[in-house]
Amino acid sequence: MISGMSDDPEYHPDPYSRAAASATRLTQLAGTSFDAAVVLGSGWLAAADAIGTADGEVPLADLGGFPAPTTAGHGGAVRYLNAGGQRVLLFLGRVHMYEGHEPATVVHGVRTAIAAGCRTVILTNAAGGIRADYTVGQPVLVSDHLNLTGRSPLWGPQPPAGYPGRFADLTAVYSPRLREVARSLDPALAEGVYAALPGPHYETPAEIRMLRGLGADLVGMSTALEAIAARHLGAEVLGISLVTNAAAGLSEELLDHADVLAAAKSSAERVGSLLSQLLPRI
Numbered sequence: 001m002i003s004g005m006s007d008d009p010e011y012h013p014d015p016y017s018r019a020a021a022s023a024t025r026l027t028q029l030a031g032t033s034f035d036a037a038v039v040l041g042s043g044w045l046a047a048a049d050a051i052g053t054a055d056g057e058v059p060l061a062d063l064g065g066f067p068a069p070t071t072a073g074h075g076g077a078v079r080y081l082n083a084g085g086q087r088v089l090l091f092l093g094r095v096h097m098y099e100g101h102e103p104a105t106v107v108h109g110v111r112t113a114i115a116a117g118c119r120t121v122i123l124t125n126a127a128g129g130i131r132a133d134y135t136v137g138q139p140v141l142v143s144d145h146l147n148l149t150g151r152s153p154l155w156g157p158q159p160p161a162g163y164p165g166r167f168a169d170l171t172a173v174y175s176p177r178l179r180e181v182a183r184s185l186d187p188a189l190a191e192g193v194y195a196a197l198p199g200p201h202y203e204t205p206a207e208i209r210m211l212r213g214l215g216a217d218l219v220g221m222s223t224a225l226e227a228i229a230a231r232h233l234g235a236e237v238l239g240i241s242l243v244t245n246a247a248a249g250l251s252e253e254l255l256d257h258a259d260v261l262a263a264a265k266s267s268a269e270r271v272g273s274l275l276s277q278l279l280p281r282i
């Protein structure tokens with residue numbers, strides 16, 4: 001038996017139908033389908049209120065397929081609201097591989113959102129800045145990623161009939177059009193390549209030097225698997241990293257999750273208002 005398949009308690013033979021079932025529950029509870037989803041990363045929770053007034057909120061535990069989050073700063077609910085005519089799902093946190101979850105579980109929210117009608121998926125995260133010109137508190141548009149998790153959400157049986165095949169094209173994962181819209185609102189927005197590592201430990205300085213050599217500008221522990229799953233299903237993806245710290249070895253500071261959350265929180269209003277301006281224009 002291949003490890004991680006049917007001996008794994010999270011293994012589901014058809015994660016697509018499971019997401020469709022979660023989406024049916026969600027649209028029934030909310031009384032509507034949706035246009036766009038936003039996944040809030042570490043510390044971005046504080047931005048949720050700046051994005052808009054919620055019409056409602058559903059605990060993820062009520063939708064099926066979502067495990068309980070185990071990370072401080074990540075909430076276990078999805079909010080919904082109207083942003084200038086766009087019906088928006090706001091995931092107040094995410095689950096990560098480092099919590100012990102399978103890629104299919106990590107991307108269940110994104111697949112549920114797309115099954116609930118979303119054609120746009122905005123993935124936010126906290127990231128270490130590798131580029132010297134990034135400053136703590138700065139939002140950066142993700143232009144591409146290096147998936148260094150060693151895993152794929154498309155791993156496993158063929159997607160069922162009616163879904164795209166497993167060999168997804170990743171030439172333009174992060175929509176050039178959506179990045180253009182974001183830059184039209186804030187021309188100072190930088191772009192960068194995001195390296196996704198499994199974590200949960202932070203990197204060594206040698207690993208950061210290696211990542212820089214590989215072309216990474218940002219480093220984090222999320223986003224890439226969700227972006228692959230969203231792109232596979234044809235959604236347009238926008239990735240926004242909030243630089244919460246200089247990557248390991250690039251400053252005198254040691255890395256601490258509490259500092260990462262505090263840095264994200266102090267930028268919450270800025271990034272929340274960016275999202276609130278962006279959503280009506282997607």
Ligand code: HPA
Binds near residue numbers: 127203219220255260
């Ligand atoms: N490395 C990995 N993940 C992170 C970092 C980092 O420096 N900062 C926030 N998330």
